[in-house]
Amino acid sequence: AQSVTQLDSHVSVSEGTPVLLRCNYSSSYSPSLFWYVQHPNKGLQLLLKYTSAATLVKGINGFEAEFKKSETSFHLTKPSAHMSDAAEYFCVRMDSSYKLIFGSGTRLLVRP
């Protein structure tokens, strides 16, 4: 089945240090992939998306992700974490019928 796997349920970083949230996907073709963020008591917000154009995708708030077909990965990174980045992050793929398939989520904690 087409799916995404988020390798870490929790990631804790210090403010100002790099962020890496890992995601692997399974697919027999080049998928459309997304990262969404969910702050407490707020709706899901799209950070960035990959739709088979450039493999390095830049998103909002300084986040970016690199699509690596050889590794079937789509990891999310940010050079310097901010306290406001603390949230739940979801790696998502779109299947052939346009529905979104979410990973299980990674909770990012940012220590002062």
Next chain:
Amino acid sequence: DAGVTQSPTHLIKTRGQHVTLRCSPISGHKSVSWYQQVLGQGPQFIFQYYEKEERGRGNFPDRFSARQFPNYSSELNVNALLLGDSALYLCASSFGQGAINEQFFGPGTRLTVL
């Protein structure tokens, strides 16, 4: 501009009851999708409607149904509620289908079944 709105924000029901959740998409958006997010998990796709027709259904029992109205708003109905239906129900709207059409999510309706 208003984003996706959902009502009610919170709801408490008892087992066996039925519930109707409502979603108003962003103006001009013709596609509405529903997702269920159980605590501690990622959202799971329930339904997608585009131009008032069902275009996709997830792996949910027939107790779940939905419809889209001429103004593109949507309702999600759940009958014979079970404890396991307790979740955050999210609605997302987009202009059309496909990855080029960003799905914008509403804040959700939190349903508690006692």
